[in-house]
Amino acid sequence: MPQDQSNTFLTAEQHLYAALALIPYGSVTSYGRLAAMAGYPGRARWVGKVLSQLPADSQLPWHRVINAQGNISFPANSDAALRQSTRLLAEGIAVRNGKKVLAKLM
DNA sequence: AGCGTGACGTTTG
DNA sequence: ACAAACGCCACGC
Numbered sequence: 001m002p003q004d005q006s007n008t009f010l011t012a013e014q015h016l017y018a019a020l021a022l023i024p025y026g027s028v029t030s031y032g033r034l035a036a037m038a039g040y041p042g043r044a045r046w047v048g049k050v051l052s053q054l055p056a057d058s059q060l061p062w063h064r065v066i067n068a069q070g071n072i073s074f075p076a077n078s079d080a081a082l083r084q085s086t087r088l089l090a091e092g093i094a095v096r097n098g099k100k101v102l103a104k105l106m
Numbered sequence: 107a108g109c110g111t112g113a114c115g116t117t118t119g
Numbered sequence: 120a121c122a123a124a125c126g127c128c129a130c131g132c
Contacts, residue, residue, distance in 0.1 A: 030115085031113075031114050031115080032114065042126085043114090043127080044114035044128095045115090045128055045129080046114090046127090046128060046129070047113085047114080048113040048114060049112070049128090049129070049130090050113095051113055052112080052113055062113085065113080066113090067114060068114070068116080073113040080113075
């Protein structure tokens with residue numbers, strides 16, 4: 001039954017949110033690693049899609065997710081990239097050229 | 107069914 | 120450091 005969302009059953013997205021919430025303040029990880037953490041190895045693109053649909057008022061630390069190259073996955077100096085770099089900076093993580101995140105991935 | 111498009115990843119040059 | 124070539128999966132047309 002589709003609407004039977006008992007608390008023992010978690011959707012794939014919920015697993016992802018749970019994994020995302022576990023990323024510690026001040027550290028970053030990649031889409032691919034987050035996918036694996038959530039139990040879906042090889043689904044980096046899916047992670048990106050889910051994050052792109054997060055509500056604007058989400059309390060989840062979406063800004064701690066960058067790509068495997070260590071870059072913010074938005075065009076440098078776009079509004080989105082600026083929002084993310086601002087939030088990272090607030091956690092003590094520096095960003096070079098509006099793209100490169102100067103921190104090791106988790 | 108076919109094709110283009112993504113907040114992507116790995117390998118190779 | 121940069122780019123191409125794959126691989127990957129969900130969606131919309």
